[in-house]
Structures are given as structure tokens and as C-alpha cells.
Amino acid sequence: DVKVTQSSRYLVKRTGEKVFLECVQDMDHENMFWYRQDPGLGLRLIYFSYDVKMKEKGDIPEGYSVSREKKERFSLILESASTNQTSMYLCASGISKLYSYEQYFGPGTRLTVT
Amino acid sequence: AQSVTQLGSHVSVSEGALVLLRCNYSSSVPPYLFWYVQYPNQGLQLLLKYTTGATLVKGINGFEAEFKKSETSFHLTKPSAHMSDAAEYFCSQAAGNKLTFGGGTRVLVKP
Numbered sequence: 001d002v003k004v005t006q007s008s009r010y011l012v013k014r015t016g017e018k019v020f021l022e023c024v025q026d027m028d029h030e031n032m033f034w035y036r037q038d039p040g041l042g043l044r045l046i047y048f049s050y051d052v053k054m055k056e057k058g059d060i061p062e063g064y065s066v067s068r069e070k071k072e073r074f075s076l077i078l079e080s081a082s083t084n085q086t087s088m089y090l091c092a093s094g095i096s097k098l099y100s101y102e103q104y105f106g107p108g109t110r111l112t113v114t
Numbered sequence: 115a116q117s118v119t120q121l122g123s124h125v126s127v128s129e130g131a132l133v134l135l136r137c138n139y140s141s142s143v144p145p146y147l148f149w150y151v152q153y154p155n156q157g158l159q160l161l162l163k164y165t166t167g168a169t170l171v172k173g174i175n176g177f178e179a180e181f182k183k184s185e186t187s188f189h190l191t192k193p194s195a196h197m198s199d200a201a202e203y204f205c206s207q208a209a210g211n212k213l214t215f216g217g218g219t220r221v222l223v224k225p
Contacts, residue, residue, distance in 0.1 A: 004157070009155075031211050033212075042216050045212060048211065048212065090157060090158065092158075102160055103158075104160075105158040106157050107155070108157055
């Protein structure tokens with residue numbers, strides 16, 4: 001079974017703090033993704049990476065950055081946390097090949113910024 | 115840009131009744147379509163997918179979905195709801211490496 005793990009299930013941070021969310025996958029997938037999930041908005045893509053040291057902006061990259069130094073690990077960074085970044089953050093990994101664009105999700109990190 | 119619309123943010127069904135969750139996608143060639151389920155305090159789990167071939171797709175836990183190109187729809191159904199089906203369901207569409215998600219539909223199952 002594919003396993004995607006996230007470093008924390010719950011996190012509380014103060015406004016202005018630098019926040020690191022870590023994600024690790026064990027299936028040697030090329031692609032990794034960070035989403036935020038908000039009620040009524042579904043999942044929105046923040047950043048994704050299709051290879052080590054490569055990154056692409058998603059639909060809502062403002063206020064976030066990412067790092068992928070190893071294939072299995074993808075980090076999301078909030079340089080200066082703000083209250084509007086309070087949300088559920090989901091990491092996913094996947095392969096992309098013809099007829100298969102499945103993604104496998106971690107359990108999520110619920111971040112509260114006070 | 116791709117867009118996915120799920121009609122109804124909340125659906126309430128009685129145990130044993132039909133579950134019907136509606137999803138419309140933006141037209142693209144080809145449309146790779148997915149339904150994911152999220153149980154409380156968990157990540158998303160793939161229920162089923164349509165990529166090519168048969169338009170009626172069967173998934174896990176008795177769910178199925180029908181791809182209708184003329185209606186740009188990919189509605190999810192289950193003939194008989196079970197209490198364990200209470201969860202949030204997301205329809206999504208693939209474009210390249212990326213998935214675009216609908217807003218989600220939360221299903222409540224009444225005994």
C-alpha cells in the first residue's frame with residue numbers, strides 16, 4: 001500500500017511565525033502536491049513538484065513556498081504565518097502516465113494560526 | 115481552466131435509500147474523472163475513476179458512477195446507503211499532472 005505521512009496532525013502557531021509542514025511518501029512517486037482544504041471550496045492546489053528540486057505554482061501559491069531536496073520528501077513553508085492560513089493542509093503523491101493520474105493522500109495537518 | 119461543480123454541499127439520506135451525488139465537469143479531451151471520499155479526520159481515498167472505455171464505472175464499497183459526455187456529468191450513486199457511508203465526497207478532474215476538485219458534498223446517513 002502507498003503510504004503518505006505528514007509530520008503533524010494538529011498544529012497551532014502564532015501570527016508571524018515560520019511554519020514547516022513535512023510530507024513523506026514511500027512509493028518512489030515522481031509527483032508530490034500540497035493542497036489546502038476549506039469548507040465549501042474543496043481542495044485547492046498550492047504547489048506541486050514533479051522531480052527533486054523542481055516546483056510549480058498551483059492555484060493559490062501566495063504566502064507559501066516549498067522545498068523538495070529528496071524524492072520522497074516535500075515540505076510546505078509558511079514564511080510568516082497569518083490567520084487566513086488557518087486551514088487543513090493535505091499532501092499527496094502520484095505518478096502520471098497515460099490513463100493514470102491518481103493521487104494518494106496523507107491524513108492532513110490541521111493548522112491554526114492565532 | 116478546468117472547473118468541477120458539485121451540486122449540493124450537504125446531502126441527507128436514510129439508511130437503505132439511494133445515494134446520488136452530482137458532479138459536472140468542464141469539457142476537455144479526454145476527461146479523466148475521479149471520485150474521492152474523506153472519512154472524518156482522514157485524508158482522501160480514491161473511490162473510483164474514469165479514464166477510458168466503459169462509461170459506467172464501479173468502485174469500492176458499492177459505489178458507481180456514470181460518465182455522460184453529452185451532459186458533462188459524472189454522478190456518483192450507491193443503491194443502498196449504509197451508516198458507514200457518512201463522509202465527504204469530492205469529484206475531481208485531471209489535467210496533466212494536476213487534479214481540480216469540486217467543493218465537496220457531505221453525506222449524512224440517518225438510521
